[in-house]
Amino acid sequence: MRTRAFTLIETVVTIAIFAVVLFSVTSLIIYFYRMNSFVLEQTSAVENSSIGVTDAMKDLREASYGANGAYPVVSASDNSITFYVDMKDDGVVDRVRYWLSGTTLYRGITVPIGNPLSYVGQPEATTSIATDVHNGSTPLFRYFNSSGIQMAPPINVTDIASVNTTVTVNINPNRAPNNFTLSVGATLRNLRRAP
Secondary structure, three states: OOOOOOOHHHHHHHHHHHHHHHHHHHHHHHHHHHHHHHHHHHHHHHHHHHHHHHHHHHHHHOOOOOOOOOOOEEEEEOOEEEEEEOOOOOOOOEEEEEEEEOOEEEEEEEOOEOOOOEOOOOOEEEEEEEOOEOOOOOOOEEEEOOOOOEOOOOOOHHHOOEEEEEEEEOOOOOOOOOOEEEEEEEEOHHHHOOO
C-alpha cells in the first residue's frame, strides 16, 4: 500500500491558508484589545467627571455667606462660578471656584486667614476634577432665578436660585464611543439666611 504525501503546491497552499487565518485572528484580537482599552479609558473619564460634577453640585447646595460676610455667590458665567462654602466642615468658610479651561474642569479652593478672616492674597489650591470635557457651545453652567427661569448673561448673582451644569465627556471625539453628557442641578439652600 502506498501512502500519498503532500505535494509542494498543496503544502504552500496549506501554509498560506493557515497564515491568512492566523493573521485574521491576530488582527481581530488586537482590534478587540484596542477597543476594550479605549472603552475602559472613556468609562474612567466619564466616572471621574461624574464624581467631580456631583461634588461641585453638593458644594453649591451648601453655598453660604463668606467668612468676611460676602454674599454666597461671588461671580457666575457660562464656564465659571465662584462661591463660598465650608469645604472641610471645620467652621471656616472657603472661597471655591469651578472653571473650564480648554478641556479640563478645575476646582480652586482659597482658605481665609487673619483676624478678621480675609481671602485677599491667599493662595488658591487647584485640582483637576474632570478631563476630556468637550462642551463646544454648550455652557458649563446655567443659572435660574427663583421662578425657574433661565438667566441670560450678564448674571446678577443675587438673583441666582439654582444652578445646572452640563459636562460632555469624550476622550477622543474622532473615535467611537460618542460623547457622554452629564447634567446635574443644585438649588442654593442658604441664600435666605442672613450673614
